Amino acid sequence: MSVEPPADRPNPEQQLESGADAARTLLRNSTYFLASDSIIKLLSFIFTVYVVRQLGDERFGLYSTALAYAGIFSIIGDLGMTQLAVREIARGRRKPDELFWNLVLIRLLLSTVATVVITSSAWYVAGYSAEMVLGIFLVCFSFFLHAFLGPVNIILQGKERLDQTAILSAVIQVFFVTAGTLVLLNGFSFYGLIIASYVGVPVAAVLGARYIRRLKLANLHFNIDFSLWLPLLRKSLPFAIITFTLVAATDLDTVLLSLWRSPEEVGWYKAAYNLIFRLMFIKTALLSTLGPQLSRYYGVSIERVASSFHSGFKLLWSFSFPIAVGGTLLAQPIITLLYTDAYANSVPVFAILIWALPLLYLSSLFGQLTTATDRETKAVRVYMTSAILNLVSNIIAIPIWGYVGAAASTILTEVVSLALFYWVVHDEFPLTDLKNTLFKPLVAGLVMGGVILLISDWPLLPVVAVGAGVYGGVLLLLRPFNASETALLQGGWMSLRRKLGWSSSQ
Structure with missing residues (x-):
């Protein structure tokens, strides 16, 4: 069925592209995220492992604490304007040139406020040492650089040029890996590593601005309209609350661990957590593309929104569930x-936290759906409830069980968050065809887990290869994907092969 769009939409009957064109856009953007910087992703992963090994558990704990404390309050430097602006541009409500310099100036001012608030609270409220406060201040300095890069990415995302944002991310990672390696080789403190993380941001901002002009997405002529500021800030507040609760769910446990336990425990916890975080790239590749598409579809074709949502759910679940099963069963050899063996204490944390992967994948999809369908107010309630639960459960668990309690608290929070999200959207977008969407990937994953248990005394890499082969084979036999999803996967695989240079066919 078709629905009438809300009255405030200026273009109520947008002409949607065909399903084939939509799929091509999804393929182009998703495969760029997966393939254009595939080598960079691999280098970044290796570099992350190198950082953990080189710093050791105590210094890595200090480094992680500085990032986490500044990260929790980093929303002050944006106040949710990123999500709002991407949606407004995607729907054609605002022109990129109308927003760009206003967003830059607002974010520069907010970054100043954020830096003062964060560093002052770290010293006077949290009671961190001068060494830690300086590290937190260095993290805050990156807010000023992202005040320029952020609006550039907003335009590219709103215009669905995620292939270009992938390139910019790759540029930043190249600079970080290069500068960070020099920092570690020369024995500098974790301060140098913090600075290295954002030396590539100005370069990416300049390149992004050139892409925007070359693609004729905007002129970027200097233009300030103060009358836009208050409406932007007011409408962005729900997104600010959402982002704050999301970041708090990620970093609050680290901050509480740093206040109540040793830096070593923080290091063990974050070493495991960072491995899982590195597996979020599939979710980012798919959802960064789906978000703007869903925003355009809503109010024009509910069927298109529902179809995209169900396909996204199935793909994310099918990818993440077997990783969670395998990660739990193989936690010890993976960490070692x-x-x-210096990080043997990270094994139980990894075995627990790996289940955050499917939960975060799916809750992020629901989050994109609520944003695209104007349900951000209801989403705020979900995020606030989850944030309160996360805070309370961490306060109870960390003093008793330490970093293992923090891991269990994270999983509990994500389970509740996912359930609440489904309750918010199920009236209009209920999950259908549960046999194919949920149960067939579940069966394939359990069969894979049984095989892994049988060969668990083998070396790690052969076990992973056999497990992946078993899962893929069982999934092919069960055939959970419909014709359009199969075509999308096949097209994505071929596109990925071309971008990786595995196929000479162009």
């Missing part, structure tokens, strides 16, 4: 291989 990557971090050596």
